[in-house]
Amino acid sequence: MSDVEENIAIAYLQQDEDKENKCILTSQRLIVIHRGRVNSFERHHIKDLGFSKRRIMLPLVSGGIMAPLSLLAIFLNLYNPWPLMFIFFLGLALFYLGWQQHPVLTVRDGVKEHDFFLKEATPNLRAFTSFARQVIFQGSSWLFYPILLEEWVMIKEEEVFEPKALKRKNFLRLMNNKQLVRWRQQKRNKVAAYAILHIDPLKVKANIRYETTERGSPELYAHVYGAIEREAIVKTEYS
Numbered sequence: 001m002s003d004v005e006e007n008i009a010i011a012y013l014q015q016d017e018d019k020e021n022k023c024i025l026t027s028q029r030l031i032v033i034h035r036g037r038v039n040s041f042e043r044h045h046i047k048d049l050g051f052s053k054r055r056i057m058l059p060l061v062s063g064g065i066m067a068p069l070s071l072l073a074i075f076l077n078l079y080n081p082w083p084l085m086f087i088f089f090l091g092l093a094l095f096y097l098g099w100q101q102h103p104v105l106t107v108r109d110g111v112k113e114h115d116f117f118l119k120e121a122t123p124n125l126r127a128f129t130s131f132a133r134q135v136i137f138q139g140s141s142w143l144f145y146p147i148l149l150e151e152w153v154m155i156k157e158e159e160v161f162e163p164k165a166l167k168r169k170n171f172l173r174l175m176n177n178k179q180l181v182r183w184r185q186q187k188r189n190k191v192a193a194y195a196i197l198h199i200d201p202l203k204v205k206a207n208i209r210y211e212t213t214e215r216g217s218p219e220l221y222a223h224v225y226g227a228i229e230r231e232a233i234v235k236t237e238y239s
Contacts, residue, residue, distance in 0.1 A: 008141055008202060011107070011128030014119055024106075025126070025132045032107065034116045041107055041114075043136050046067035050107040050130060051121045060098025066091030071161035105129070125219035127210045134177060142198045142234065143174040143222050146183060149193040149238065157238075160227040161197075173213075174199060174222040184239070196237040 006027045013021035015036065021176055022029040030043040030046060032039045053054060073079055104115040105125070135141045148166075155163065166172050175183060180196070187194070201208055206226025 002119060006202060007134060009128055009131055011125050011148060013116070013125060016195050018120065021126060021204060023132075025128070027156070029138070030107065030132060032114075032116055038108075039114065039116075041109055044137055045109045046107060048106070048109065049133055049136065050106060051126070052104055052106050052115075053131070054104045054115055055101055055119070056098045058098070059094040063091045063093065063095030067095060120138070123212070123218050123220055124210055130178075131176060139175075139239045140177075141201060143176060143201055145174050145179045145199060145228075146180075146187075146194045146239070149195050152195040152197075152236075156195075158230075160229060161233060162227045166227065171223040171225045171226070174208075174224060176222070179219075179221065187239070194239045196239055197233050198235035198237065199228060202231050203234075204228055 011023045012018050020036040022033050032040045034107045070084045072085045103118045103121045107114045209223050210220040211223050
């Protein structure tokens with residue numbers, strides 16, 4: 001991996017700080033570490049990234065063979081029936097396990113689809129995947145922060161961006177593209193003027209966490225716990 005390659009975002013597949021199961025989006029590639037095995041995908045080779053459901057073929061096939069053969073052996077009285085009964089029920093259990101559809105993270109490149117089985121597609125992993133798709137397919141990792149134009153005019157020349165909301169809540173809630181579109185729709189008929197700051201998260205030194213809102217919605221927002229450097233504000237849009 002190149003020394004100039006930078007990490008953009010990290011998400012864990014199962015639980016926090018599990019180094020054996022995590023995703024890393026860098027400036028050049030997507031890395032999926034699944035059960036300790038490292039899978040690296042060049043960003044320009046990725047055709048699709050998302051979630052789907054798959055059946056596990058090994059237990060499905062194994063159970064599908066074991067159950068009917070052991071049942072046939074019982075009917076023909078070929079062997080001791082008790083071990084055969086055990087094999088029969090084990091085969092049914094394996095078949096049931098394989099038949100159930102399990103969530104997977106799927107990365108499709110120019111060659112094939114790569115499936116990574118999950119216990120569940122957690123909200124944090126979904127937020128990471130949505131952000132990674134934005135970076136990979138739209139070429140933008142920007143996040144957005146709307147601020148009242150009146151307040152922006154007062155503080156836009158300061159060395160660091162510290163609006164009133166940061167002092168009040170101890171963090172700033174940034175939006176991705178979808179969240180910004182929804183915010184625009186909600187503010188369509190409002191008379192207040194806003195400045196929409198386009199922020200490059202790679203240039204933000206403060207800690208950024210993807211978290212739910214205090215209203216209990218499962219949707220995740222990027223929360224910045226600290227001031228934002230002026231160079232991280234790459235563009236200002238007025239609405």
